[in-house]
Structure formats: C-alpha cells, structure tokens
Amino acid sequence: MSEATNTQPEFQIQTEYVADPYTLPLEDVNPAQGVLFQNDAHWPYFERLRKEDPVHWSAESEFGPYWSVTKYQDIKYVDMNHQIFSSEGGITLADQDEDFTLPMFIAMDPPKHDEQRKVVAPVAGPRNLAALEPEIRQRVCNILDDLPRGEEFNWVKHLSIELTTQMLATLFDFPFEDRYKLTRWSDVATAPPGTGIVESEEQRRAELLECLEYFTGLWHERAKRDEPGNDLISMLAHGGSTRDMLDRPMEYLGNLILLIVGGNDTTRNSLTGGVLALNQNPAEYDKLRQDPKLIPNMVAEIIRWQTPLAHMRRRALVDTELGGKQIKAGDKVCMWYVSGNRDPEMFDDPDAFVIDRPNARSHISFGFGIHRCMGNRVGEMQLRIVWEELLKRFHKVEVTGEPERVYSSFVKGYSELPVRLIEN
C-alpha cells in the first residue's frame, strides 16, 4: 500500500516471462514481476523456492536486490520480529520517490505506529461493525437486486468494486454521490504508470493531491463538530496523537491512501476470487449450497486461496540470520504471503480450495504481529454478508469466461470476471 505511489524511473512494463522457472538458474528466479501475476504464472516460482531455496536472494529486480521469504513459519517469524525487520519507510518492494513520500502508520515502527493505529482502530472494531451490519446488509441487498439478469456482466465492476466503494464511503462518512472518487484514488495509488490506470508519475501525483484537497475539506468540516462522529476522518481530526496531522499534509494523505487501499483492493479481490474458486471447484459450491453454515469458514478459505496482497516488505535493521542465510542490515526482505498460504507444511493439499478446511483461519493474508490487518473483521463481514445474500437469491454465479488479472506483484487481483446469474 505504502509505496504504491512509486516506481523506479527506469521501469519498463515487461510483457515477456519465463513460464517454467525450473529452466532458470536458481539465482535468476525472481518472483517480483507483475507480468507473472497478471498471467497467473507465479505459482511454480514459489513452489520451486519453497523446495529449493526458501529464503532466496535476488540480486537484480525491478525493485533492486531483495530477499524472498516463501515458507509460512519463516514469514511469520519476520512479521513478528518488528525490532529486527522494520516497516519504516515502506512496506512494498517498490521504493518511495524521495520527493513524494507518503508517511503512513503501516510503514512506521513503534512507538509512532502504535499511537496512530490506536486512533483509527475502533472504526474497524467489532463494536462499530455490529452497529454497521444492518446498513451494510441493506446495501448488499440493493446491489444484488440491481444486478443484470439473464445476461453476461463484469462481476468486478458491478459487484466487487461497487460494494467495497460503498463500504469505504460508509467508514469515511464520505459524500455518497462522490464515492467513485475513492475507487479511482485507490487504483491510482497502486497501479504502476503506463499499465492503463495512469500514464505518468506526474499524473499520479496530481490526482493524489486532488485526493488530499478533497479530504482536507472533510477534515475541516469534521474538526469543527463538537460531537465527533464514528467515521475515520473524525477519529483522526479528534484523536490525541493525530489531531495535528493536517500540519503534515503528506502524512494525512499517506494514511488516507493506506485506509482507502486497505479497505478496497483487498476485499474487492476476495469478493471476485471467491466466485472464481467456487466455479473451479463445483463440488465445493454444492457443499456450500447444502450447508450455508460453512460461510464463515469459507470466507477464511477464500482469503487464504486468493491472498489479495501478495507480499509485504520489511528492511533488516541489523545483520541477522534466517533459514541459514545471512541477511545484512539494510537488506530488503519480502514476505510472500501468497507463498506462505500454499505451504504444504502448513496446509494439506494447499492448492485445493476446501471451504471446510479445518485450519483455514490460520492463513497469513492478514499478516501477524503489530501490523496485522486492522480491517480484517470488516473484510470478513462483507464477504460473509455477500455470500449469505447470494445463496438466498441465486443457484449459481456462473463464470462465463477467463478472468483478467492485474499487473502487479503486490495487489493480487482482477480487473474483469465475466459471469451470469443462475436463479434459484
């Protein structure tokens, strides 16, 4: 999320890739290529690394040299040891441009991380969610009832984006008629220039500054109120450790982008991934129809199977050892959640989608330790409600063509999934 706003200046979109990583010398295996994820071709890369070199050095990549950590337990170790593996300065492989850095609490270490996170955590807390559930369910029902019937449509656009955007507007108490701006800013923040969303880094910065300007207006409006609302902007504007954040506008923008992307791309792609997974596994779809009580566990399995953020990155603060490798202070260390979630030592038959998998909840998609996803319950709730309401209405959401996947080794998602609704 954090450094999404940046790419190396020399970056060229790659369209070619090696399909079989076993044909490469081991040292040339570099999974951090958007083109691999766009083509769903990253799986054998991680399989090979887990087997042959679980903590793996890539001397060259689009993002410079970095370590890949690919096994579940090693990833968890890195995530939990924030005093060795720092988040300060960025949590994706890409580096921030020095003249346009966006500080945000996900990319900070304690104590500042803890202070800022604590201010906004209640918005995604169970109490607030219980209060929001009826409104969210109503919105889900409205969206489902408006879906096109008897014809093919793009699930990503009509359901996944629409729903997560409405949810985000609710959490920000954002003017509802302007809500598509949130989707746009989320996309602008994460897509590399030239991949169809923005054409240049200049365009990206200009649009993100518009985002800042819009939210600055909301801040002033919320800060004036005597009774702070339960929305994120009010929490920041009234929170003890954040109420002066407007004096540091890039930090305000950074945290907005964090919350917009965190609350958007992730759930969006899990909403789409679930439909794809059930279509690829019709016996599981049958199992679900026979026992809707499996929905909460299925939601965890969808989040494991999809892994909507493929990685998080840290930087070693000191020389250290991991998996027998010597990591130097300053090295980038990439935790490939997408690989940990398919580690056969943790999950039996890990590539299978099993809605009643006993340990599905142990997936690593939310991360572990102090940076563990703050909005995990929000995402789970949205997925749960959507599947509860879908089962009431439709026999099947039938996938009618191939999905289009996003060019990114960070956001693991879809731009298109053609479907048709089969009525009960």
Place this chain on the structure above:
Amino acid sequence: MPKITFIEHDGTEHTVDGEVGLSVMRAAIDNLVPGIDADCGGECSCATCHVYVDPSWMDKVGQPSDREESMLDLNPERESNSRLSCQIPVTEDLDGLKVTVPEFQM
C-alpha cells in the same frame, strides 16, 4: 485438572477443564468458549484471545512479556488486567481462575 471460568460480557459463565502445560486460550478453544478466536494458533501475534483477568488472580497469573505487551497495546480498550490468553500457561496454581472475554471480541 484446574478449572478455568470464562465469563462473557453478558455474564454467561463457562467453566472448563484446563490442561496443565497448555494455555488458557487452548482450554477455551477446546471447549468452544465464544469470543476466543486465536487466529494465529497461540503465538502472541494476532491478539484475538484477549481476556480481562479477575483482579484477585493477577498476582498468580503474572505479567505479560514485552512482545505480548506490544500486541496488547495496539488495542485502545486494553485494561491493566488485560492478557492474551495464549500466553498464560495453565498450572495447578490457577485452579479456579476467572477471566472475562471482552465485549469487543464477541
């Protein structure tokens, strides 16, 4: 076996057997006590097994480690008697322990 009582925020009590050497969290999970998720499996890294320890038991239960403290401290509703139940090993001394499951975790 030591008995451990989990009290839901609405007052509902669940008294279960704890196994010496395993954690208080494990006693909750094995007996389906609501409100204890323990997503990380008991490694002090998800903070979904938060409990409030009955004040009269605080001395016997002991203090959280630095790591546990850093996870607890992320929660604006932590109290001075907050603990992660995966980090409390069951001992014979804890027979009769009472802990409350926070409302925010239900």
